[in-house]
Amino acid sequence: MQSYRIKKINFTDVFMWVVGAALLLLIVVGSFLTLQEEKYTAVQWFDLAVFGLAQGSVYALIALGYTLVYGILRMINFAHSEIFMSGAFIGYFAASSMQKSGFMQENPLLGILITFFVAMTTSTVLAVLLERIAYRPLRGAPRLVPLITAIGASFFLQYVFRGLFGTHNRAYPEIEIIKGTVPISGDFQIQKIQIVVILAAALMMALLVLFVQYTKTGKAMRAVSEDKAVAALMGIDVDKIIVNTFALGAALAGAAGVLYCFMFRIVTFYMGFIPGIKAFTAAVLGGIGNPAGAMLGGLFLGIFESLGPTLFLDGLGIPAPYQLKDVIAFTMLVMVLIFRPTGILGERLSKTKA
Amino acid sequence: MNKRLLALLSLLAIASMALAACGGGGAATEAATEAATEAATEAATEAPAAGFECTDAIGCVDIAPGDPIHIAYALTVSGATASLGEDSKGAIEIAIADRGGELVGHPIELTGEDTLCNAEGGQAAGTKISADATIIGVIGTNCSSEARAAMPLISQAGMVMISPSNTNPDLTDPTHSDHHPGYFRTAHNDLFQGRIAAEFAYNELGLKKVATIHDGSPYAESLQRVFAEVFAELGGEVTAQEAVNVGDTDMKPVLTSIAAGAPELIYFPIFEPEGNLIAAQSKEVAGLENVLLMGADGLFADTFPEATGSAASGMYLSGPYVDVNNEAYKAFLQKWADQIGGVPPSGFHAHAYDATNILLNAIEEVAVVDADGTVHIGRQALRDAIYAVKGFAGLTGTLSCDENGDCATGEALGVFQLSDAEVNGAWPPPVLWQP
Numbered sequence: 001m002q003s004y005r006i007k008k009i010n011f012t013d014v015f016m017w018v019v020g021a022a023l024l025l026l027i028v029v030g031s032f033l034t035l036q037e038e039k040y041t042a043v044q045w046f047d048l049a050v051f052g053l054a055q056g057s058v059y060a061l062i063a064l065g066y067t068l069v070y071g072i073l074r075m076i077n078f079a080h081s082e083i084f085m086s087g088a089f090i091g092y093f094a095a096s097s098m099q100k101s102g103f104m105q106e107n108p109l110l111g112i113l114i115t116f117f118v119a120m121t122t123s124t125v126l127a128v129l130l131e132r133i134a135y136r137p138l139r140g141a142p143r144l145v146p147l148i149t150a151i152g153a154s155f156f157l158q159y160v161f162r163g164l165f166g167t168h169n170r171a172y173p174e175i176e177i178i179k180g181t182v183p184i185s186g187d188f189q190i191q192k193i194q195i196v197v198i199l200a201a202a203l204m205m206a207l208l209v210l211f212v213q214y215t216k217t218g219k220a221m222r223a224v225s226e227d228k229a230v231a232a233l234m235g236i237d238v239d240k241i242i243v244n245t246f247a248l249g250a251a252l253a254g255a256a257g258v259l260y261c262f263m264f265r266i267v268t269f270y271m272g273f274i275p276g277i278k279a280f281t282a283a284v285l286g287g288i289g290n291p292a293g294a295m296l297g298g299l300f301l302g303i304f305e306s307l308g309p310t311l312f313l314d315g316l317g318i319p320a321p322y323q324l325k326d327v328i329a330f331t332m333l334v335m336v337l338i339f340r341p342t343g344i345l346g347e348r349l350s351k352t353k354a
Numbered sequence: 355m356n357k358r359l360l361a362l363l364s365l366l367a368i369a370s371m372a373l374a375a376c377g378g379g380g381a382a383t384e385a386a387t388e389a390a391t392e393a394a395t396e397a398a399t400e401a402p403a404a405g406f407e408c409t410d411a412i413g414c415v416d417i418a419p420g421d422p423i424h425i426a427y428a429l430t431v432s433g434a435t436a437s438l439g440e441d442s443k444g445a446i447e448i449a450i451a452d453r454g455g456e457l458v459g460h461p462i463e464l465t466g467e468d469t470l471c472n473a474e475g476g477q478a479a480g481t482k483i484s485a486d487a488t489i490i491g492v493i494g495t496n497c498s499s500e501a502r503a504a505m506p507l508i509s510q511a512g513m514v515m516i517s518p519s520n521t522n523p524d525l526t527d528p529t530h531s532d533h534h535p536g537y538f539r540t541a542h543n544d545l546f547q548g549r550i551a552a553e554f555a556y557n558e559l560g561l562k563k564v565a566t567i568h569d570g571s572p573y574a575e576s577l578q579r580v581f582a583e584v585f586a587e588l589g590g591e592v593t594a595q596e597a598v599n600v601g602d603t604d605m606k607p608v609l610t611s612i613a614a615g616a617p618e619l620i621y622f623p624i625f626e627p628e629g630n631l632i633a634a635q636s637k638e639v640a641g642l643e644n645v646l647l648m649g650a651d652g653l654f655a656d657t658f659p660e661a662t663g664s665a666a667s668g669m670y671l672s673g674p675y676v677d678v679n680n681e682a683y684k685a686f687l688q689k690w691a692d693q694i695g696g697v698p699p700s701g702f703h704a705h706a707y708d709a710t711n712i713l714l715n716a717i718e719e720v721a722v723v724d725a726d727g728t729v730h731i732g733r734q735a736l737r738d739a740i741y742a743v744k745g746f747a748g749l750t751g752t753l754s755c756d757e758n759g760d761c762a763t764g765e766a767l768g769v770f771q772l773s774d775a776e777v778n779g780a781w782p783p784p785v786l787w788q789p
Binding site for chain 2: 041051260264265266273305310320323
């Protein structure tokens with residue numbers, strides 16, 4: 001047993017630990033220097049954290065779609081980012097037509113709900129179609145095959161939207177009710193839109209957890225995720241559960257699309273790509289296959305992206321640190337994977353598989 | 355296991371070194387340009403013309419009777435910056451139509467490549483254009499990043515390229531590696547634009563503290579650098595020189611960090627959609643509610659105020675300015691309305707029109723016409739003819755090309771201010787100040 005232990009610690013492991021420790025040291029030194037400079041006030045740090053939380057909530061919602069599908073099919077649905085984009089896009093048409101007709105101004109709450117409904121329905125329908133056309137016929141194929149179809153489907157959707165609606169940027173309507181800020185105390189304040197995003201995302205994630213834990217379909221989903229063959233023997237319609245999973249993930253992505261547009265007010269056919277990549281990163285960060293991990297990963301990523309450049313790099317005297325935002329996000333991914341190869345909450349997955 | 359891993363690592367290291375050695379250019383494109391120059395010289399030596407012998411240092415293009423005079427455009431005609439490309443493209447078409455689509459008895463053929471406003475697009479366009487030995491000259495590119503990647507290929511193929519909207523100083527800096535023979539521009543060098551923007555902010559607006567944001571593109575990076583240098587020289591303070599990435603959407607963190615320096619104006623000479631996002635989100639960041647915004651010609655497009663909404667109202671833009679009361683320009687706008695419809699969507703149409711006319715004039719000047727109508731154009735002679743352009747009366751003023759390829763003088767620049775009218779669809783904005 002003892003010799004086995006020693007053999008396990010090899011050169012690569014040591015090297016990785018050294019890299020990890022060096023990065024950690026850099027982060028600590030950088031943060032210390034930045035805080036010592038006292039260039040930023042507490043209000044500004046608070047603002048940065050709230051921006052990150054709002055952005056992270058959106059990442060988390062999208063990441064759930066990746067992680068749910070992975071949990072059941074062991075495949076990365078790369079078209080998920082386009083499901084997000086399509087929801088945002090069609091939601092935009094609903095929102096802007098309501099804005100033009102004056103409906104949104106008169107019944108803002110109803111208008112927002114309709115926008116959500118339209119976006120989530122679009123995303124769900126598209127995802128179900130995609131599953132039926134592009135993934136189900138390949139269910140028995142080697143694992144790389146559906147991965148490539150997913151990439152193909154992603155391009156297909158992107159260019160369909162480009163072809164139908166053109167390449168220019170569209171401005172999302174400004175909805176009066178969610179403009180402005182809410183004071184907390186003193187100089188501290190939060191924008192209404194960020195409150196909406198954070199609360200809506202939290203609500204949807206809570207609903208998802210309840211659904212997966214306490215409904216029959218949720219139970220069936222967990223069963224299929226554990227073992228498809230045995231689940232089928234127990235009388236679960238595996239195909240139906242898979243469709244349900246896609247629909248669930250897509251509805252969340254559609255909602256994320258609307259929230260994203262509320263925040264950034266811009267719609268284009270390629271808007272899904274970067275949030276998609278980030279959300280996928282968040283899913284891996286949290287431990288892919290684990291819904292709670294996806295949420296945690298999303299929030300972590302959002303906050304690191306927002307706080308990281310200022311906190312870690314400003315003090316080191318690195319010019320224009322925000323350009324290195326993605327470097328920070330992915331460095332964090334590497335760090336987490338060095339110390340916890342299965343992601344933050346990944347062990348449950350590895351345990352059940354073992 | 356350990357050994358295998360090491361072997362794999364070393365293999366990867368070797369592979370990456372090999373890739374690095376290939377550099378941006380890559381073996382394939384090199385071969386392509388070689389083939390292109392070969393084809394060009396071959397075509398030249400094959401010339402069956404009675405009495406004409408090509409003595410040009412870098413070859414000639416021969417155009418048989420009935421064959422077209424082939425020029426190409428390399429513009430960003432799709433994606434977020436499409437209005438920039440469409441704006442230039444329309445002007446090229448008008449300039450060609452002005453001559454009845456003909457030059458020295460041959461029809462003019464215009465083909466084009468989409469350059470996507472990035473280095474990859476520029477590289478792809480440069481590769482395709484340089485491989486076509488029938489192309490005499492190129493109008494393009496829109497973005498400086500495209501020119502950096504495309505120009506080595508186009509220069510090597512012996513062609514000339516005139517850009518209507520590249521503004522990066524390096525492109526016409528003879529000591530810089532981005533400078534290539536055969537490159538010209540009718541756009542103003544950033545050295546002019548950055549200076550007038552800084553002078554406007556300091557002298558006209560009376561500001562003392564500014565911050566800048568660029569997006570890592572050569573255009574934005576150099577423009578904000580010139581702006582910051584001149585502003586500091588005038589006596590102002592530059593509180594931050596930040597940067598974002600192309601594709602970023604959440605600008606609030608960077609804006610919050612800028613707010614710590616309490617600037618009175620933020621100068622962000624970048625493109626859509628990042629520019630829209632910065633403008634819109636700046637109003638939502640504590641400490642920046644009343645900050646003034648200023649962009650440059652990259653955001654000088656009718657889509658920008660509309661897509662940004664109320665946050666764009668009051669924003670300053672430095673950009674190309676052509677006197678709207680100028681008769682020639684009025685006539686040009688009329689042609690645009692007749693042939694293309696509407697008004698030009700961005701600010702470089704006049705530059706593209708002038709660029710096309712300079713190119714067509716130069717081709718006309720150096721063309722040797724045989725008795726049977728075959729036309730020979732010496733590539734070096736064409737370059738020399740454009741370098742020698744002096745006092746060309748164009749829409750953007752009087753243009754004289756210097757030995758580095760700069761044809762613009764910087765006189766056709768102005769500072770504009772957007773208002774609610776532009777947010778609601780009016781275009782172009784009125785000029786506020788001219789140096």
